[in-house]
Amino acid sequence: MSAPTVEAPRRVLSWRPGPVALAGAIAVALVIAGELVSPGFAGYGQLVNLMRVAAFLGVIAIGQTIVIIAGGGGVDLSVGKVATFAAIIGSRVMAGDDGDLVPAVALALAVAAAIGLVNGLGVTLLRIPPFVMTLGMIGVVQGLILAYTGGQASGRAAPALTSLVNGRLIFDLPGLLFLWAALGLLAVWLLRRTTFGWNLFAVGANRTAAELSGVRADRTLIVAYVLSATFAGLGGILLLGYTESVFLDLADQYMLPSVAAVVIGGTMLAGGIGGYAGTAVGAIVLTVLQGLLTTLDIGGAGRTVVNGVVLLVLLSLYGRQRRLRS
Amino acid sequence: MSTLLEMTGVRKRYGGVQALDGADLTAVGGEVHALLGPNGSGKSTLDKTLAGTVVPDSGEIRIDGEAARIGGPRDAHALGVAAVHQQLSIVGDLTVTQNVVLGLEPVRRWGFLDHRAARDRAAAALERFAAAFSGRLPLDRPAGTLGPGEQQIVEVAKALAREPRVLVLDEATASLHKEQVEVLFEVVRELRAAGVLVLFTSHRLDEVFALCDRATVLRNGRTVGTVELAATGEDELVRLMVGDLPHPADLAVAPPPAGAGAAVLEVRGLTTDRLRDVSFTVRGGEVLGLGGLQGQGQSELLLALFGAARITAGEALLDGEPLPLTSPARAARAGIALVPGDRGRQGMFASRPIQENLSLASMHRRALGRFALRASSERRAARTMVDRLQIKLGSPADPVSTLSGGNQQKVVIGKWLLDQPRVVLLDDPTKGVDVGAKEEIYAIVRALADDGAIVVLNSSDNRELAELSDRVLVLFEGAVAEELAAAAVTENRLVSSALRLAPGESL
Numbered sequence: 001m002s003a004p005t006v007e008a009p010r011r012v013l014s015w016r017p018g019p020v021a022l023a024g025a026i027a028v029a030l031v032i033a034g035e036l037v038s039p040g041f042a043g044y045g046q047l048v049n050l051m052r053v054a055a056f057l058g059v060i061a062i063g064q065t066i067v068i069i070a071g072g073g074g075v076d077l078s079v080g081k082v083a084t085f086a087a088i089i090g091s092r093v094m095a096g097d098d099g100d101l102v103p104a105v106a107l108a109l110a111v112a113a114a115i116g117l118v119n120g121l122g123v124t125l126l127r128i129p130p131f132v133m134t135l136g137m138i139g140v141v142q143g144l145i146l147a148y149t150g151g152q153a154s155g156r157a158a159p160a161l162t163s164l165v166n167g168r169l170i171f172d173l174p175g176l177l178f179l180w181a182a183l184g185l186l187a188v189w190l191l192r193r194t195t196f197g198w199n200l201f202a203v204g205a206n207r208t209a210a211e212l213s214g215v216r217a218d219r220t221l222i223v224a225y226v227l228s229a230t231f232a233g234l235g236g237i238l239l240l241g242y243t244e245s246v247f248l249d250l251a252d253q254y255m256l257p258s259v260a261a262v263v264i265g266g267t268m269l270a271g272g273i274g275g276y277a278g279t280a281v282g283a284i285v286l287t288v289l290q291g292l293l294t295t296l297d298i299g300g301a302g303r304t305v306v307n308g309v310v311l312l313v314l315l316s317l318y319g320r321q322r323r324l325r326s
Numbered sequence: 327m328s329t330l331l332e333m334t335g336v337r338k339r340y341g342g343v344q345a346l347d348g349a350d351l352t353a354v355g356g357e358v359h360a361l362l363g364p365n366g367s368g369k370s371t372l373d374k375t376l377a378g379t380v381v382p383d384s385g386e387i388r389i390d391g392e393a394a395r396i397g398g399p400r401d402a403h404a405l406g407v408a409a410v411h412q413q414l415s416i417v418g419d420l421t422v423t424q425n426v427v428l429g430l431e432p433v434r435r436w437g438f439l440d441h442r443a444a445r446d447r448a449a450a451a452l453e454r455f456a457a458a459f460s461g462r463l464p465l466d467r468p469a470g471t472l473g474p475g476e477q478q479i480v481e482v483a484k485a486l487a488r489e490p491r492v493l494v495l496d497e498a499t500a501s502l503h504k505e506q507v508e509v510l511f512e513v514v515r516e517l518r519a520a521g522v523l524v525l526f527t528s529h530r531l532d533e534v535f536a537l538c539d540r541a542t543v544l545r546n547g548r549t550v551g552t553v554e555l556a557a558t559g560e561d562e563l564v565r566l567m568v569g570d571l572p573h574p575a576d577l578a579v580a581p582p583p584a585g586a587g588a589a590v591l592e593v594r595g596l597t598t599d600r601l602r603d604v605s606f607t608v609r610g611g612e613v614l615g616l617g618g619l620q621g622q623g624q625s626e627l628l629l630a631l632f633g634a635a636r637i638t639a640g641e642a643l644l645d646g647e648p649l650p651l652t653s654p655a656r657a658a659r660a661g662i663a664l665v666p667g668d669r670g671r672q673g674m675f676a677s678r679p680i681q682e683n684l685s686l687a688s689m690h691r692r693a694l695g696r697f698a699l700r701a702s703s704e705r706r707a708a709r710t711m712v713d714r715l716q717i718k719l720g721s722p723a724d725p726v727s728t729l730s731g732g733n734q735q736k737v738v739i740g741k742w743l744l745d746q747p748r749v750v751l752l753d754d755p756t757k758g759v760d761v762g763a764k765e766e767i768y769a770i771v772r773a774l775a776d777d778g779a780i781v782v783l784n785s786s787d788n789r790e791l792a793e794l795s796d797r798v799l800v801l802f803e804g805a806v807a808e809e810l811a812a813a814a815v816t817e818n819r820l821v822s823s824a825l826r827l828a829p830g831e832s833l
Binding site: 193194195196198199201202205206208209210211212213215216272273 | 632634653654655657658659664666671672673674675676677678682685686687689690693696697698699701741745
């Protein structure tokens with residue numbers, strides 16, 4: 001029996017997985033690998049746990065995505081420190097009391113936004129390269145933390161915050177995951193369905209053309225840095241809800257993973273191309289990889305090496321995809 | 327004297343444009359040979375072919391009767407060809423000495439630089455120009471700290487340090503003062519006496535007559551003749567450049583400018599570091615052309631009107647209201663649109679979707695609270711432009727870089743039409759665009775004017791100016807040199823007006 005030859009739609013034939021699909025496939029592969037070496041790795045409870053860990057990175061990396069899309073070597077190295085500072089402020093002001101939760105969060109986010117504003121002004125008005133500006137800001141914020149705490153963090157998360165982050169809602173999922181989903185949707189909407197988002201992509205893709213199209217590029221960049229610091233601060237607050245008490249380097253280690261999550265998600269470091277969905281997947285990939293390496297009982301040195309190798313392999317794959325498309 | 331350089335049948339195509347279409351050039355050692363022609367005639371491309379920065383599609387180059395293969399600048403150096411172009415190749419952070427010896431740094435044993443020899447060599451090359459530096463050679467100063475004229479001289483010295491047999495000077499006098507020009511001419515005459523062939527291109531015809539022995543004239547990428555300058559008048563030379571046959575488009579059909587009540591743009595004494603005291607008035611429904619040789623301030627004038635240049639004096643009034651000339655964003659809000667001259671660098675976002683490229687300038691008008699976009703209204707807006715400008719595309723979600731040059735340009739224009747501007751500034755909108763798309767862009771320009779917009783059009787193509795403009799301002803070195811109205815706007819008049827001027831006349 002001869003089957004009638006039906007021409008397959010060209011779209012299917014020419015479809016090649018984009019960075020987001022590739023990163024997603026790698027996350028799944030890592031989970032399967034984990035299950036093979038250590039049965040139970042892919043259990044429901046364990047996966048939920050991994051997602052919860054990924055959520056903190058995912059929220060902090062929202063801002064990082066925005067800043068990197070803005071181009072011009074845009075990057076915010078101060079996100080970790082800002083997240084730590086926000087958690088410290090929040091913890092001290094709320095001091096374990098639900099009544100002070102709202103003012104505490106408001107103050108923490110306001111301080112974070114102010115730090116982002118300084119970053120943005122430095123990058124635009126003073127023309128300091130983002131790398132240098134935000135690296136310097138780490139030191140400044142560290143100093144502020146020491147001055148504010150006197151070297152000893154105090155206070156406690158309000159019970160309401162803790163139950164919001166850790167409390168189990170539907171399907172036994174912690175509230176944190178719903179918060180992450182909501183913030184993620186907000187980020188996607190901001191990038192894809194607002195004038196700010198389109199201006200941001202335009203500035204990242206071609207700043208001169210953006211200015212000659214009537215876009216206020218400096219203003220867009222400043223807002224990008226303010227948003228970056230604000231989302232970082234929010235990540236710090238959520239982390240506070242999770243750990244309940246703070247220490248002086250609570251979120252510092254998120255600096256480089258936040259950049260890595262963005263890059264794994266397919267956002268171009270050169271700016272102008274990318275999005276938050278990829279970053280969210282990138283945060284999951286990094287977290288699952290960490291979990292797998294911990295399960296395999298690989299030491300810190302080995303983990304760092306494997307992290308680096310995975311990043312390089314992914315980036316080379318993306319480069320190959322881009323060549324194949326063009 | 328025997329023939330030193332012989333170029334025959336040189337062809338070069340850039341995308342849809344045939345820059346050289348069988349150009350010939352024959353020159354002997356010990357002469358200063360001018361290369362002339364209107365905008366886009368292929369002078370610079372021919373120069374670059376010789377210098378090795380452009381590889382021709384076909385054609386033959388012979389030096390001293392030997393067939394020469396010039397595949398890159400290194401080949402050209404090896405054959406004794408050195409070139410100075412209008413765009414400088416000076417490295418600003420290096421010293422003058424380092425710039426002059428760049429690529430031929432003298433070395434001692436084991437590859438160590440010989441600084442003393444380098445300095446001596448640079449000094450030898452620059453010595454002849456001492457007068458241009460008021461006596462003191464700035465050998466150890468970073469080249470970037472010199473004035474534009476001095477940098478140009480360093481560029482010439484760099485070419486001379488290569489001890490060329492053929493020296494190409496392509497608009498090398500454009501940024502020089504009168505005294506510096508004199509010094510350069512003195513050096514060129516010395517070189518001629520020493521048997522060097524100097525190929526000289528300049529937009530100043532008086533310089534050509536003062537310096538050159540013979541001239542080869544190009545038109546549309548083809549050589550139309552070589553003349554002895556001593557036996558040739560200016561009129562004859564211009565006729566050779568423009569051609570005798572009047573093109574149908576020379577009979578410009580000028581639509582009557584709209585009557586009273588139309589918008590009025592009035593520019594008074596506009597001055598920037600590249601514009602001098604530019605004044606004019608233009609009404610809604612009128613297309614004002616900007617003519618003259620390229621690079622005489624046309625682009626700067628459009629950028630200045632769009633708030634993208636630093637203005638030192640002067641103002642512009644739209645319907646009597648002063649225009650904000652401080653930022654493009656404010657200019658855009660005041661109803662001005664600019665289609666810039668460099669599409670890739672200034673006009674479009676290559677990696678972004680066609681949809682976003684079209685929406686960008688006007689989306690805040692359709693957004694809720696100037697912020698929240700509605701996908702459906704953005705799509706509708708893009709669709710209207712795609713239909714109106716007949717942009718040929720696959721999907722509006724494709725990157726704009728997937729389109730042809732003409733369709734890309736229509737996207738850049740469409741971006742502004744959605745903003746319904748009152749003043750449309752077009753900087754060479756059909757550059758690098760194929761013939762079909764050109765006609766379509768002409769139709770868009772006419773429709774804009776018919777709808778009452780004020781249109782200011784710069785074009786490097788005189789035929790295009792003649793076809794579209796009601797009036798043309800001929801610019802020369804940043805100032806308005808002549809205004810040609812309605813019937814006088816012909817290709818012939820444009821070219822002769824652009825070429826005849828001596829620098830003195832425009833000042």
